């Protein structure tokens with residue numbers, strides 16, 4: 575039995591007076607993939623961003639409840655936010671590389687966290703590019719512009735960049751929705767392999783993707799969790815009528 579890495583307790587979230595999460599509760603076990611699903615606007619991205627406090631940047635927001643990571647509440651005032659974001663990496667819907675070389679995109683986060691030594695930087699760059707299956711394609715062009723890569727390669731480089739700072743948890747917000755089917759399947763394979771080392775939470779609109787790559791499904795409706803189940807159970811014997819309706823509507 576895996577241990578609980580992230581525990582979300584009575585989490586509510588407001589953009590000014592607009593409440594978008596209402597008393598959300600679920601846990602994420604170590605070395606598993608949890609898929610957050612539900613209609614547009616139901617609060618998936620907001621919930622994901624609460625896990626590394628990305629929402630702190632939004633003026634007028636308010637959070638209540640707790641998120642425990644390794645049993646520590648990340649909303650405690652003593653938490654170091656930059657260290658939290660190192661431990662909890664994030665990949666977005668669209669690749670968001672810096673207008674720099676492939677090398678510098680990966681080195682950036684390491685340098686921010688104080689790694690300056692060239693040998694260490696190179697070691698990590700090779701490791702993460704190998705992890706995302708891009709080393710062969712990139713080894714002779716590390717100094718060329720990252721933005722010249724294809725969309726799928728850019729997204730894999732975003733993952734490599736997130737992995738470079740040795741996170742424990744990876745948050746992914748619809749990471750394949752802007753990609754073609756071949757690039758999508760490469761990212762899915764990658765997520766599947768990375769499970770051995772990382773704990774992942776992924777927002778996806780694609781039910782086939784959720785059923786292929788996740789261990790657990792959390793189904794949201796209007797800011798509340800309707801159901802949190804093992805993926806097989808969610809798709810084969812959903813506990814809630816709203817879950818079956820959603821799944822049927824998305825698959826047929």
Ligand SMILES: Nc1ncnc2c1ncn2[C@@H]1O[C@H](COP(=O)(O)OP(=O)(O)O)[C@@H](O)[C@H]1O
Pocket residue numbers: 589592594612613614615616617618619620621632
């Ligand atoms: N920065 C923001 N300011 C105000 N409202 C927002 C902001 N971001 C999202 N919302 C609103 O919060 C609700 C949930 O959005 P979101 O978490 O993005 O949902 P999802 O990812 O499930 O589509 C929506 O009604 C959306 O319009």
Ligand SMILES: [Mg+2]
Pocket residue numbers: 618619620747777
């Ligand atoms: Mg979203």
